[in-house]
Amino acid sequence: MPARFISPRAIERLAVEMREEANSPSKPPVDVAQLAEAFGCEVIYVDFTPDTVSARVRRHDHDAYDYLLEVNAFDSPKRQRFSIAHELAHAVLHDDAEDEFDFVEDRKPLADYADPADMYKEVQANMLAAALLMPEQAVRREWARLDDVDDLAALFDTSRDSAYWRLNNLKLLVNG
Numbered sequence: 001m002p003a004r005f006i007s008p009r010a011i012e013r014l015a016v017e018m019r020e021e022a023n024s025p026s027k028p029p030v031d032v033a034q035l036a037e038a039f040g041c042e043v044i045y046v047d048f049t050p051d052t053v054s055a056r057v058r059r060h061d062h063d064a065y066d067y068l069l070e071v072n073a074f075d076s077p078k079r080q081r082f083s084i085a086h087e088l089a090h091a092v093l094h095d096d097a098e099d100e101f102d103f104v105e106d107r108k109p110l111a112d113y114a115d116p117a118d119m120y121k122e123v124q125a126n127m128l129a130a131a132l133l134m135p136e137q138a139v140r141r142e143w144a145r146l147d148d149v150d151d152l153a154a155l156f157d158t159s160r161d162s163a164y165w166r167l168n169n170l171k172l173l174v175n176g
C-alpha cells in the first residue's frame with residue numbers, strides 16, 4: 001500500500017484535533033497512554049525476547065478496543081512514551097481497512113527499510129508522535145521561557161534527542 005502524502009502542517013493540525021477529541025490536558029507532560037486509549041488502543045507492556053523490537057500495533061477486537069498496542073516492558077519510560085505515540089500514529093494514519101494492519105518496530109535505522117513507502121510511513125509516524133508528545137503551541141511557549149533543551153525535555157518527559165529534533169523542526173533553534 002503506497003503511503004499518501006501528508007504535509008507537516010496537516011500533521012500538526014491532526015495532533016491538535018486528536019488532543020481536543022481526547023480531552024488531553026494542554027499542560028505538559030502529555031498523558032500519552034490516555035491519548036492512545038481514547039483512540040481505541042489497549043496498551044500493554046510485554047517482554048519481546050529477544051530484545052530486537054521496541055513496540056508493535058495491530059487490530060484487535062476486544063471490549064472497547066480496536067487495537068492492541070504492545071510496548072517493550074524493559075525500555076526506559078521516555079522510550080516507551082515515544083513508542084506509544086508512534087504506534088498510535090500508525091493506527092490513526094495507516095490503517096487502510098482492506099489491508100492487514102500490523103506494525104512491528106524492529107530496532108533498525110530508517111535507512112534499512114527496503115520499501116520507500118514503508119520508510120515514509122515511519123517518518124510520518126515519528127512526525128505525528130513528536131507533535132502529540134510536544135504540542136507545538138506549548139513547546140513555543142515553554143521554549144521562550146526555558147531556552148534550554150534539557151529543561152524542555154524534562155518538562156515534556158521526552159528524551160533530549162526528541163526535544164532537540166522537535167525544536168529543530170519547528171525552526172526554534174535558529175541562532176542557537
Ligand SMILES: [Zn+2]
Pocket residue numbers: 086090103105121122125
Ligand atoms: Zn513505526
